[in-house]
Amino acid sequence: xxxxxxxxxxxxxxxxxxxxxxxxxxxxxxxxxxxxxxxxxxxxxxxxxxxxxxxxxxxxxxxxxxxxxxxxxxxxxxxxxxxxxxxxxxxxxxxxxxxxxxxxxxxxxxxxx
Amino acid sequence: xxxxxxxxxxxxxxxxxxxxxxxxxxxxxxxxxxxxxxxxxxxxxxxxxxxxxxxxxxxxxxxxxxxxxxxxxxxxxxxxxxxxxxxxxxxxxxxxxxxxxxxxxxxxxxx
Numbered sequence: 001x002x003x004x005x006x007x008x009x010x011x012x013x014x015x016x017x018x019x020x021x022x023x024x025x026x027x028x029x030x031x032x033x034x035x036x037x038x039x040x041x042x043x044x045x046x047x048x049x050x051x052x053x054x055x056x057x058x059x060x061x062x063x064x065x066x067x068x069x070x071x072x073x074x075x076x077x078x079x080x081x082x083x084x085x086x087x088x089x090x091x092x093x094x095x096x097x098x099x100x101x102x103x104x105x106x107x108x109x110x111x112x113x
Numbered sequence: 114x115x116x117x118x119x120x121x122x123x124x125x126x127x128x129x130x131x132x133x134x135x136x137x138x139x140x141x142x143x144x145x146x147x148x149x150x151x152x153x154x155x156x157x158x159x160x161x162x163x164x165x166x167x168x169x170x171x172x173x174x175x176x177x178x179x180x181x182x183x184x185x186x187x188x189x190x191x192x193x194x195x196x197x198x199x200x201x202x203x204x205x206x207x208x209x210x211x212x213x214x215x216x217x218x219x220x221x222x223x224x
Contacts (some may be wrong), residue, residue, distance in 0.1 A: 004156070033211050043157075043200065045211040056209055091156050099145045099164075099204055102212060104156030 002026065004105035006092050012111045013082060021077045021108045025094030032075050033095075033102060034067060038088035046090075049075065050097060079110075087112045116140050119201050119215035126222050129190050134199055134218045137183040142206030146184050148177050149200040151217070157200055160186075191222045 005024040013019055025032050034046040045059035049069045060066070064082075069075040079086055089109050093102035120135045138146070145164050149157035161170040163179040170177045174195065176187040186199055198219045202212035 031210070035211075042216045043202075043212075043214040045209065045213070048209065048211045050210065056211070058209065059211070093156075099210070101147060101159045101162050103159055104149075106154070106156045 004092055004094055004103055006090075006105035006108050008108060009106065010109045010111075012113065014113050015084060016081055018078065018080045019082055019110065021079075021090050021110070023075045023077070023092030023094075023105060025073065025075070025092070026103060028096065029094035029103075030072070030097045031095045031100075031102075032069055033093045034075070034077050035091045035093065036088045037091055037107070041088075043091070046077070082110075082112045084112045086110060116213055117201060117203055117215035119199075119218050121218060122216070123219040124221070126188075126191055126220070128192055128222055128224050131187070131189045131191070133188070134186040134220070135183060136186070136201030136215055138203050140203055140205035140208060140213075144204040144206055144208075146179055147202045147204075147212060148184070148186055149202065151198045151200055160199075188220070191220075193222045193224050196220055196222045 007022045030051045032049045035043050037043045047067045048056040064080045067077045089107040091104055091107040093104045095102045116139050118137045147162050148160040151157045161177040166181045168179050174189050178185050198217045200217045202214040
C-alpha cells in the first residue's frame with residue numbers, strides 16, 4: 001500500500017524566504033508527526049497531531065515554525081523567514097495512534113543559501 | 114542527560130560475522146522501544162517494537178531483545194545489504210507521544 005508521501009523531496013531557497021513542506025500520511029492513520037534530522041543533531045521532534053486534539057507543539061524551535069493539519073489528513077509545515085540553521089531534512093511520520101509504530105516518509109531536504 | 118544512548122557509533126563487519134548493537138535508556142516507565150533502519154537519502158524504516166522487559170522479536174537475520182535498562186539488536190550472519198544506520202527510539206509514561214531517538218549506529222558489512 002501507499003506509504004507516507006512528502007513533497008518536495010528537495011528545496012533550495014534563499015535566507016529570509018518562507019517555505020512550505022507537505023506531508024500526506026498513510027490513509028487511516030490518525031497520528032502525524034514532524035521531525036527534523038540534521039548532521040550532528042540526530043532526529044529531533046517538532047510537532048505532533050492526534051485526531052482532533054490540540055497539537056503538541058513543544059518541539060518547535062522558534063515561532064518561525066508552524067504546522068497545520070487539514071481534515072485530519074494532509075499536513076503542512078511552514079518555516080517563515082528561513083535562516084541557514086534551518087537547513088536539514090524534514091521528516092514526516094504517521095501511525096494508527098497511541099503507542100503504535102510510526103512510519104516515515106523519505107523527507108524534504110531543505111537547503112538555505 | 115541523554116535519555117537514549119546507542120553504541121557503538123560505527124561498526125564494520127565482515128559478511129557472516131555476527132554482532133550486536135546496543136541501545137541503553139534512562140527513562141522511567143518505558144512505554145515502547147522502537148528499532149528503525151535508515152538508508153542514505155531515505156526515511157527511517159520500522160523494524161521492531163518492544164514493550165516490556167524480556168520481550169524478543171525476530172525478522173530474518175535480526176533479533177531485538179529488551180531488558181529494564183537496554184535493548185540489543187543482534188545481527189546474525191550479516192550480508193552487505195544489511196549495511197545501514199540503525200536507530201533506536203523510546204516513548205515513556207511521562208514523556209511526549211513522539212519518539213525520542215538515539216544517535217544511531219552506522220553498520221557497514223563488507224563482502
